[in-house]
Amino acid sequence: MSPATRRSESDVRRRLSLVAEPGDPRLRDLLQHHEPGAVLRAAQGRGVLAGRPLPAAWQERAAGLDDADTVALARAESVGLRWVVPGDDEWPEPLGDLDHVEPLGGTAGAPLGLWVRGTVRLDEALSAAVAIVGARAATTYGLGLAGEIAAGLGDAGVAVVSGAAFGIDAAAHRGALAARGTTVAVLAGGADLPYPRAHASLLDLIAAGGAVVSEQPPGQVAIRARFLTRNRLIAALAGGTVVVEAAARSGSLNTLHWADRLGRTTMGTPGPVTSQMSEGVHLALRSGEAELVTRADDVLESLGGIGAEPAPEPVRRTTAYDRLGPDAARTLDGLRWSETLTTDQVARRVGLAGSQAQEHLTALVDAGYAERLGDGWTLVRRADLA
């Protein structure tokens, strides 16, 4: 494709995104059989493609397209957004998976393109990425956990993708930023509009070292339906999605469903069963839709080791009993600090023959665990026998 053709293809996609609502399954269906240019021309023309009418709203929008495009471009320029489409070097190829899965919640398909604010090359920033999403009304526990997992991923060189919402999303972005990791925010409205407004400076920080992206044209407002549409991008841009806290009916579970549908790794963090904010995650864990993770190392392990070594076994305290053979441990277990027992008493107590008990008791004295006291045996006070 020549640079001119590519630019024209990029322009077509940008203009089409002003005509058809991004994520509309009808658009996905049309693009499976027609070029974006053909769809755009039909919307601007008679409103019919291959003998079938296009949605009325597309025709209406197409009528005012030039003005809308001018406004969008001006908005983009004013905040430094660039428009990235399939075929561009930095296009994140995994988004293409969205064209091959069924719609969910009335939304479907890969985006026509992404408006990007930020300095990183998007494909490189997202070469290893995990989405962390969750409740807006998160608990202190959930916020801390999201931040810690995000920071751990940042340390491991894995980007954190989220939606910049209050609660878990913001904690995840902040955790990644704190670890000097890359983080990418995917917005439900235009990438030029800080949403929520209170996160304007957070979004500035995200853009400074990562990216703020949206498939919606600049200036587009974030309405409820667009959050669901947006969730599919969060799931598709990451190799796996972690839900940190979610009530039984949280929108974060929608992102998890998308990740599941896309064959990405689906994960959730447990919490107290008494916390409503963990209820949705527990349901997903119980149903098997998500794997349980408790820390960044678990996440990396579940993803098949992107970026880091496998999770270490939790540290375990070894006691004398672990270092002895089963019969020696059994003999040791028959001894008490408070009493002196004969060999026969120990043998009977632990169910060994007298000769076996004698042998093990002698060895335990040599090892410093037991001592002889007259005719009997007693335990030595040691910390590792507690």
Added chain:
Amino acid sequence: MSPATRRSESDVRRRLSLVAEPGDPRLRDLLQHHEPGAVLRAAQGRGVLAGRPLPAAWQERAAGLDDADTVALARAESVGLRWVVPGDDEWPEPLGDLDHVEPLGGTAGAPLGLWVRGTVRLDEALSAAVAIVGARAATTYGLGLAGEIAAGLGDAGVAVVSGAAFGIDAAAHRGALAARGTTVAVLAGGADLPYPRAHASLLDLIAAGGAVVSEQPPGQVAIRARFLTRNRLIAALAGGTVVVEAAARSGSLNTLHWADRLGRTTMGTPGPVTSQMSEGVHLALRSGEAELVTRADDVLESLGGIGAEPAPEPVRRTTAYDRLGPDAARTLDGLRWSETLTTDQVARRVGLAGSQAQEHLTALVDAGYAERLGDGWTLVRRADLA
């Protein structure tokens, strides 16, 4: 089998349990090819069975068997223990499964019999039973959760099996007792010896409405190895095992492993990832060895609905958005309390054709969600639009 033969078989098993340590895999292996009577006779005779020597400890114990049996019977009589063996009406048949699985942690096989303290018929008490086990050093969270699940099982007519230890075990027994449910304690030492001593009155309460059982002869002390041996009985007596709190290396996980090996339902409750006491459970949940449960209804559901109806869906709050079709909801979402918008403004904002928006706006006014204000539309203040 005549009553006399049965009594003699029962006597043989009781006497053999004084000779061979219950749970010894060598005993299990011998009993797969020989009658208990043959093993006992060999231990009391030349110490050889089918050309192979029996363990030296068995021969030593066999030498003092009559005295030991007299002591055991006297102890049993003094606290009202009865000896129950396979073939007895109240023998819990599921224990037989232990003869068909591999040893774990140096222990194996169905018990020779059970010493029982309590008024219930053991097989009936355990016809529907769940084991609840966990950490001794449990947290307040874990204790409350164990008690609540146990009480829920008690309400559903399901018996709670546990080990009477400090922490989760005791909380489980107490939860079942509080709900007037049946509960069964399986001890690592003799059923005549309250263990731990501080639970003497708890064990009295358990025996009063349920049972305190042990495969160990009366008077036998609870040593460390016998807790592991005992755990297999807890797992085998119940249809499923729930671990409520367990550190990474807790003995409660041993009970879960047994339940797994026995093909019982294996379950665990999540907790804060910051709690060491949940670490072992989370590992089991993450590895898939246990299913996540958060309440008694989950447990009943996992067990295939013994005793109760399936868990109800968590209560969810419905909003106006759930009751409307997608385009109507979208239109509604374009309205604001704070501003009055024209039909075209709404249409553009939400990506619908003007005629569609008009139609939905009119319907929303009829439904009481929106109102006309001059040339425009605005939102009605309603609780279900929050």
